[in-house]
Amino acid sequence: MKILFLDQSGKPGGAELCLIDIAKPYRDRALVGLFADGSFKTLLQQNHIPVEVFTHQPIQVRKQSNLLQALGSLGQLAPLVAKVVQRAIEYDLIYANTQKALVVGAIASLLARRPLVYHLHDILSPEHFSKTNLRVAVNLANRFASLVIANSQASEAAFVQAGGRAELTTVIYNGFEPKLYQTCALDTSKLRQNLGIEDKFVVGHFSRLSPWKGQHILIEALAKCPPQVTALLVGDALFGEQEYVKQLHQQIAQLGLENRVKFLGFRADIPQLMAACDLVTHTSTAPEPFGRVIVEAMLCGKPVVAAKAGGATELVEHGINGFLTTPGEPEELANIINSCLEDIHNTATIANNAKAIASERFNVVNINRQIAQVLSSKLIVY
The missing domain is CATH 3.40.50.2000 (Glycogen Phosphorylase B;)
Known part of the structure; x- marks a missing residue:
């Protein structure tokens, strides 16, 4: 299985460190596409994981952005989406590791006709996200994702409470070496x-x-x-x-x-x-x-x-x-x-x-085995 991983960050946070461990087993048949340059790219290279920075223009949407701010970012997303679609055609699966990656990945999934996985590393709640961002994340996941991997039962429950489809979700904890x-x-x-x-x-x-x-x-x-x-x-x-x-x-x-x-x-x-x-x-x-x-x-x-x-x-x-x-x-x-x-x-x-x-x-070997199983068993052909 060839996988195109997407992540919005140029800096290594918890979700990015998790992605390194997930991508390692696929590094001879995968690419990590980033929406920003930075030290995360260096870390991926050090782990011999193919990486490409798809854009150097910051996406001006934050967790608390309102509808107008979100709409204002659509213009800058177009070139990024086009590049992701071009790349996605070469792969079997799009794996969105963050919320902005979900937005781009969902559109690319539709245009490139590739299945989409959303790895949920957040608790989708009003304490952390604006109503607009909550609706966007949940609706895109419901409509385009074949699978939502939640990093805890708490993340899964918040997703479902926000309107997410429970049948899409599975809980797999983060892995560690x-x-x-x-x-x-x-x-x-x-x-x-x-x-x-x-x-x-x-x-x-x-x-x-x-x-x-x-x-x-x-x-x-x-x-x-x-x-x-x-x-x-x-x-x-x-x-x-x-x-x-x-x-x-x-x-x-x-x-x-x-x-x-x-x-x-x-x-x-x-x-x-x-x-x-x-x-x-x-x-x-x-x-x-x-x-x-x-x-x-x-x-x-x-x-x-x-x-x-x-x-x-x-x-x-x-x-x-x-x-x-x-x-x-x-x-x-x-x-x-x-x-x-x-x-x-x-x-x-x-x-x-x-x-x-x-x-x-939380051994990464066991966690990666769980991820491989759900990718093989739960994904549908687009």
């Missing part, structure tokens, strides 16, 4: 020393700096923990969220936590940094479609505290392979952090459980 999360104890020790945290209880937070990602909740919880508890914030502000970063620094100063919070910015050494932590927190205030960082921490053998909403509740069983806390409740989060600090034996047991379960449940 466990070997990538194996680290050296000596290197971890050196990293902790370089960061000045060798004698601290380190709580890591791995996400872009954004209000709904909830870094402010961790900071407030930190103020309710003993002085040896230190937080590492790994990630940058994107999409004009620099004002939130200023607010975080103001909050830290007001609470007197300047020596207990470290901003590390964007880092490529995520497994190593996770290994340097004693605990990893996930504090999103709105439901996550999946929660990639949760599984990554598990694979690193670290206990995870996750916000009890969305896909996270499908990944974490409280007290068995991690902890769940009410979103937006810093005191509850602080209590769990303190209990992990006090009961190291139980915390280690939970971390070991998490690593064993995640290594099997």
